[in-house]
Amino acid sequence: MVTHRLDHARLADRVVVLAGGRVVEDGGFTELASAGGPFARLCEEAARVSR
Known part of the structure; x- marks a missing residue:
């Protein structure tokens, strides 16, 4: 998978x-x-932006 979304990257075995x-x-x-x-x-x- 190719993604720019961290929530999707979290699902990957390898980044x-x-x-x-x-x-x-x-x-x-x-x-x-x-x-x-x-x-x-x-x-x-990303954490700062989501606060």
């Missing part, structure tokens, strides 16, 4: 994050959300 046409992160949702990288920043921003 691959692309930036500039390159893979910048690869792993499970929880792992990446707590790793401090681009995906974690995306999750943090």
Whole structure:
């Protein structure tokens, strides 16, 4: 599946994050959300917007 929605990404076994046409992160949702990288920043921003 390809998605920009975090609620859909949460359902995946594996999340691959692309930036500039390159893979910048690869792993499970929880792992990446707590790793401090681009995906974690995306999750943090989504949480701020939803408040």
